[in-house]
Amino acid sequence: MNENPDLRRATVHDVAREAGVSLATVDRVLNGRPGVRPVTAEKVERAIAVLDFRRDLSASLLARSRDLRLRFIIPDGSNEFMVNLGAAIARRVRPAAGERMSIETSTYRALDAAALAASIDALEPKSCDCVVVVATEDDAVHRAIDAATRRGIAVMTLVSDLPGSSRKHFIGIDNIAAGRTAGSLLGRFCAAGGEIALIAGSLALRDHRERYEGFAGLLREEFPRLSLVGPFEGHDERAETEQLVAEVLDRHPNLVGLYNVGAGNAGLIAALQRSGKSGKVRVIAHELSETTRLGLMHGVIDVILDQNPDGEIRAAIEAARGLALGRENGESRDQHPEAIEIGIFLRDNLR
Numbered sequence: 001m002n003e004n005p006d007l008r009r010a011t012v013h014d015v016a017r018e019a020g021v022s023l024a025t026v027d028r029v030l031n032g033r034p035g036v037r038p039v040t041a042e043k044v045e046r047a048i049a050v051l052d053f054r055r056d057l058s059a060s061l062l063a064r065s066r067d068l069r070l071r072f073i074i075p076d077g078s079n080e081f082m083v084n085l086g087a088a089i090a091r092r093v094r095p096a097a098g099e100r101m102s103i104e105t106s107t108y109r110a111l112d113a114a115a116l117a118a119s120i121d122a123l124e125p126k127s128c129d130c131v132v133v134v135a136t137e138d139d140a141v142h143r144a145i146d147a148a149t150r151r152g153i154a155v156m157t158l159v160s161d162l163p164g165s166s167r168k169h170f171i172g173i174d175n176i177a178a179g180r181t182a183g184s185l186l187g188r189f190c191a192a193g194g195e196i197a198l199i200a201g202s203l204a205l206r207d208h209r210e211r212y213e214g215f216a217g218l219l220r221e222e223f224p225r226l227s228l229v230g231p232f233e234g235h236d237e238r239a240e241t242e243q244l245v246a247e248v249l250d251r252h253p254n255l256v257g258l259y260n261v262g263a264g265n266a267g268l269i270a271a272l273q274r275s276g277k278s279g280k281v282r283v284i285a286h287e288l289s290e291t292t293r294l295g296l297m298h299g300v301i302d303v304i305l306d307q308n309p310d311g312e313i314r315a316a317i318e319a320a321r322g323l324a325l326g327r328e329n330g331e332s333r334d335q336h337p338e339a340i341e342i343g344i345f346l347r348d349n350l351r
Contacts, residue, residue: 010051018047067102068324070317072158073119073133075110079201079236079263080289081309082110082134085159088309092317101317110236111202113138120144123153130154130320132171135162137206154323158316159307160207168323171316173307174339175207179214179261181342182284185303186226186257187218189282193225194256197248201236201262211261211286229255234264242267249275257282266291269300288345296347306343315340 016026021040028036029044036044047053072089075082086105093103108115116133117140123131131148135141135157142165145155149166161170186196198215200208212231219226229252234241241264249255249271258281260268265285272278279299285292288306295301319337345351 010053012053014051015044015047015053018051019043067097067100068320069102069127069129070096070104070320071123071128071131072103072105072316073116073131074105074107074158075134076107077110077236078238079110080265080291081263081287084287084289085134085309085313088313091310092313096317101321103317111136111204113141113204117141117144120148120155123148123151125152128153129324130156132156132158132316132320134159135206136160136202137162137204137209141165154320156316156319156323158312160205162206169319169337171312171319171337172207172340173342175210176214178286178305178307178342179211179216180218181214181305181344182211182259182261182303183215183218184222186259186282186284187223189302190226190256191223192256194254195227195229195252196257196259197232197245197252197255198228198230199241199244199248199258199260199262199264199268200231200233201264202233203231205262208261215259215261226257231261234260234262234267236263238264238267238270240264240267242271245271246275249277249281255281258284260285262286265289265295265301269295272300288343293350296345296350299347302346304343304345306345307340308343312340 012023012026016023019026021044025036025040026044029041074085089103089105096103106119108119113136116136120131120133121144131153133155142162145162145165145167148155155167156169156171157167159172161172163170190196198212200212203209203212216228219228229248232244232248234244245268268285269291272281272283283301284303284305285301286305288304292301292304296304315337
């Protein structure tokens, strides 16, 4: 049976035929090399648009003389989301090897900016083409990213961004939108008014700070009858978060809602259950894990906002491919990855 041409992926041969030019001309246009008249380049660009042509980055990697070397640097510790992120990276190692990509992972002590900066400073271009980091916002980290870029290493941020640095891309959700989503939901849950507490891991993390800003802004705009208590920092640790939430519940007996923008959810759940306020205080937290799944099922947590670690790692790998091949081919146009979609989970739609 013949392949349906309408479903077949367009090739450079199709582009050359559609534009009425040689393969060499298509190659020059795709790679931004000189020697093509503007009118001819326009024909090629038009053919690319008509055919919806997209470069096969995997095939381009296979044609390279060496593997693309990709490094992930993520925090260590008990943060379940980071553990799941590490597992998502590990699942991609073997498939990537078949596409001429070498993936390694290293960790640094959570929230230790100096340790992260040292890890980035230790990277060398001969062993690393691109590094993806979960970044703490700190001048030392900014300097380390800028220095790595000058050494020829492409840098991307993951989960938490550093937009003032020379990083090429950010892979993650829109954290301000996540905070506003939490505010909109809690505002509806607690329409009668009252106090809502906000727990963060650390406001030194841009993703936590942006979630707080989005949340607080939405409450001010749309739910003035709700007052915000906090933010309080639990440093993404179970024990510290449990103690912190217990103290907040004790000091604010009329608390109607709680938003945890970071980790430490096992401690949050334990404190709510021990206080007897489980199910009475509306709770929104982040990241679908075994702990938060149980929290949803038992009615301790009302909503989980999830950023899909597997999707983030796939997006980071695709962006690294594009950066490496664009640099080697002399391409100047950056294809910025789209923000990761925010998943919203309740007890009723757990997968």
